Amino acid sequence: xxxxxxxxxxxxxxxxxxxxxxxxxxxxxxxxxxxxxxxxxxxxxxxxxxxxxxxxxxxxxxxxxxxxxxxxxxxxxxxxxxxxxxxxxxxxxxxxxxxxxxxxxxxxxxxxxxxxxxxxxxxxxxxxxxxxxxxxxxxxxxxxxxxxxxxxxxxxxxxxxxxxxxxxxxxxxxxxxxxxxxxxxxxxxxxxxxxxxxxxxxxxxxxxxxxxxxxxxxxxxxxxxxxxxxxxxxxxxxxxxxxxxxxxxxxxxx
Numbered sequence: 001x002x003x004x005x006x007x008x009x010x011x012x013x014x015x016x017x018x019x020x021x022x023x024x025x026x027x028x029x030x031x032x033x034x035x036x037x038x039x040x041x042x043x044x045x046x047x048x049x050x051x052x053x054x055x056x057x058x059x060x061x062x063x064x065x066x067x068x069x070x071x072x073x074x075x076x077x078x079x080x081x082x083x084x085x086x087x088x089x090x091x092x093x094x095x096x097x098x099x100x101x102x103x104x105x106x107x108x109x110x111x112x113x114x115x116x117x118x119x120x121x122x123x124x125x126x127x128x129x130x131x132x133x134x135x136x137x138x139x140x141x142x143x144x145x146x147x148x149x150x151x152x153x154x155x156x157x158x159x160x161x162x163x164x165x166x167x168x169x170x171x172x173x174x175x176x177x178x179x180x181x182x183x184x185x186x187x188x189x190x191x192x193x194x195x196x197x198x199x200x201x202x203x204x205x206x207x208x209x210x211x212x213x214x215x216x217x218x219x220x221x222x223x224x225x226x227x228x229x230x231x232x233x234x235x236x237x238x239x240x241x242x243x244x245x246x247x248x249x250x251x252x253x254x
Contacts, residue, residue, distance in 0.1 A: 182233050
């Protein structure tokens with residue numbers, strides 16, 4: 001059970017009690033709805049600017065960087081990611097605590113869980129960086145933030161799948177089996193989409209073919225959506241848990 005800074009719920013008075021399933025859904029819905037809103041707003045109101053490329057060829061979809069770099073899309077995206085970032089850090093800590101309990105007698109998996117925590121924190125930090133420094137403001141910083149986000153995201157998913165393969169071999173809960181299967185599927189799908197996006201991005205820059213940047217944008221969307229879905233598997237991992245904010249009773253306050 002995830003709880004506040006005091007360890008005993010019998011002693012402490014819960015102020016907020018939220019099922020982790022609702023917490024996980026809300027955490028993922030923030031960037032999901034923000035991104036969809038930015039894409040639709042960009043297409044409806046800034047289509048020409050959002051789909052423009054240096055090649056000046058036909059393009060029908062904005063990239064994510066382009067869709068979140070204008071007003072009001074920029075503020076929609078920043079608001080959603082800002083609200084989403086704190087719960088993401090909490091989930092990272094929750095997973096680390098979960099892995100420590102499961103792998104208390106397995107040194108290799110304990111080491112991987114530490115690396116997994118670092119990747120998760122780095123992924124969220126990279127997301128914040130590329131969010132609050134748009135491509136139209138400081139492109140190199142935005143590009144660096146995206147590289148940090150994407151690299152740590154892929155490594156985080158890879159390590160997570162490795163840890164859950166171990167869990168699947170030693171535990172038989174149906175939710176954990178389901179979670180492991182979907183984590184592996186989403187990781188493989190994410191890698192395929194990322195490689196496809198990288199291919200079309202490079203092809204667009206080298207040959208300036210009409211419609212190629214549209215394919216890059218499409219696969220970029222799928223990379224982000226599959227990343228969100230991967231994090232959504234926490235729904236199964238902590239389905240019976242609660243997020244609790246508690247306060248000490250009156251006689252424990254100083």
